[in-house]
Amino acid sequence: MPDVSRGSGTEARRAVMALCAAATGAELAGALAGLGTPEAEDIRAPEVGLVMATGRIGGDGRPFNLGEVTVTRAAVRLADGRTGFAYHLGRDRRRARHAAILDALWQGEADRRGVEAALGAVARRAADEAAAQARRTAATRVDFLTLARGED
């Protein structure tokens, strides 16, 4: 899970987008409520569509089409003209719209820290889950021993 990197560049914006993508609908609604649920108009109504997920031959070679994923996208404009976008796996239009509003808010200097703080709980929950998952996986790490065949 990427850290919210406390910057203003594309990488920082991507980190916030990744957090929104990892958040549940309820978490995003909660984060937005904590920021006063700002008004926003749709530039494009939330829409469900497809993205063709591609892999690479051998993991690192020429791309090939693995199969599609459902994606919901939203684009909003705040009263002050800031625009925000969201693209999420799945078909939850409301969640994508909330993420687009958070993306728009984050682009204003004054709201940036507030958005990152509102998503702090999501970051902690995601990090805790990832750590627990890593610990459960680590318990199944195996050290195979090769036994002599005893042929001679």
Place this chain on the structure above:
Amino acid sequence: MYVAVKGGEAAIDNAHRLLAEVRRGDPAVPELTVAQIREQMALLVDRVMAEGSLNDPDLAALALKQARGDVVEAVFLVRAFRTTLPRFGASVPLDTGRMTLSRRISATFKDLPGGQVLGPTFDYTHRLVDFALAAEGAPEPAAEAEPREDAAATPRVTDLLGRDGLIEPSPPDDGSPLGDITREPVDFPCDRATRLQALARGDEGFILALGYATQRGYGRTHPFVGEVRVGTVAVEFVPEELGFPVPLGAVQATECQMVNQFHGSRTVPPQFTRGYGLVFGQSERKAMAMALVDRALRAGELGEPLASPAQDQEFVLAHCDSLQATGFVEHLKLPHYVDFQAELELVRRMRAEFEDRREVAE
């Protein structure tokens, strides 16, 4: 030939009402929820996503509920659903080297950098029916351990062999446009990327049988499992209006790197060759079988004799899709009355002519 028929509307409506009731089963038994199917029939959901060629666990679970658990019918529903949606574009290629691993095993090296982890596997179980599962009850919590320091970096086994030139490199990304079998019909012979798209959505049973056939001598490739990894991998997409890769979330996937018999010539030193498998969800069987068939389909490219079905790309690609296969087989049950009448007339006429000839001979 199928000829359109009219009538039967009431019977069809009633058949569908009956289907809905039978689908529900005994009303005294609690109804399944989509979340229950998604969580507790996860590998079935994975199969529907892989063969439906659409990663959406809730949708696949719902399709399974609607299809009464029939995989091919559920695949049909998922494929039909996708045709109603616009395509936003193609993702940034998934970086399976940066997968968050839940399982990783190798049959070629016991000491892999990053280690081997078994994860949630049926391997090494005794395959005894566990009657305790017939009763409700929470399982014992999973064991936990501190991840070792080296677990953060898990290079692919093929990368390790590649460093010494012992294995052929992956075909390079030359930036040429990618064909898409969902958009245009396949022309044979087709390239490896097209074949992998078809195999990734191909019927698990069919691909498994072909892979098995190669092991039994019908297109032998001397395979070793270099690595199987299962985990979640981030999906990124570059929207036109943003111009940078947007993280969409993560999907579960299974990857198999098959290391196969070596190959060399006067100009190229002997080196191992490769087969590759990648599927949505957790399905080692499918990923491994796909890698076997991918390698077998490279026979022509590698100058191997072509003698087996698994090496014949038209045979494999034209028949690996469960939906196409079921469509053509099951259409036989639709009314063929006019066609069959014509055949009946023909047989009657031939029989009459046969009788006439016999009478003349006598």
